[in-house]
Amino acid sequence: MEYEYIEETIINKDFSNQSLSRHIYEYCTFKNCDFSNADLSECKFIETEFIGCNFSNANIAQASFQDVKCTQCKMLGLLFDKCNAFSFTIHFDQCQLNHSSFYQMKLNRSSFLNSQLESVDFTEADLKKVVLRQCNLLNATFDNTNLENADFTQSTHYAIDPETNKVKGARFSLPEVVGLLNKYNIKIK
Structure with a gap:
């Protein structure tokens, strides 16, 4: 009904x-x-x-x-x-989205600000031009994800492989940008 x-x-x-x-x-x-x-x-x-x-x-x-705003919401799993x-x-602004899935989703009209995105699945998602600013992306999965021109400014704990994701034009902050090199197991001082 x-x-x-x-x-x-x-x-x-x-x-x-x-x-x-x-x-x-x-x-x-x-x-x-x-x-x-x-x-x-x-x-x-x-x-x-x-x-x-x-x-x-x-x-x-x-x-x-459709054009929904979530502020300070708990949205686990x-x-x-x-x-x-x-x-x-x-x-999303100041939301907890841990263990959620955006698998194969087109998200380029959405945004993530100041949010917890631990263990979130972005596999094969389209995040072209998406803002993911000041987010904690610990153990988030990016695999065959379109991140072109995405904004990761001041986000932390991400591990993104530029060989298996599209990252052209994406913005990252120091020192967290070293998360693009995690797979190489190199030491940076």
Whole structure:
């Protein structure tokens, strides 16, 4: 059953372990809501903002995220690669996205700022021109990933192989840029 919400503000609501499947939210704002382990499959979030929300382990299969903003959200273990790819655009700021997957996703309209991206899978994703600024990318996977003109300024702990990823025009900061040389096991002083 579909429910549609337009221009609503929802504060401190606990949706954990609930089914919100096929709900539509347009121009809504969620503050301090808990979506952990919720079923958000086939939901549509259009120009919606999430502030301080917990999405950990939520089911987002075939969910649509179109021009969505997430600030200070906990989004652990989410399979974004199972989302509806049409107009997928999310802007993350100060979010925890550890153990999430963006496998084979086209993300060039999304951005990642000041966020934890530990053990995130970007394998075969298109991150051309994406901003990944001031992010912790410890153990993040980049394999056959398009990183052309991406901005990794002040991001840390990444290990990116320029031989298996497209990095032309990408921006990196010192001293973290040595993460491009990790596979060579060389000493830099």
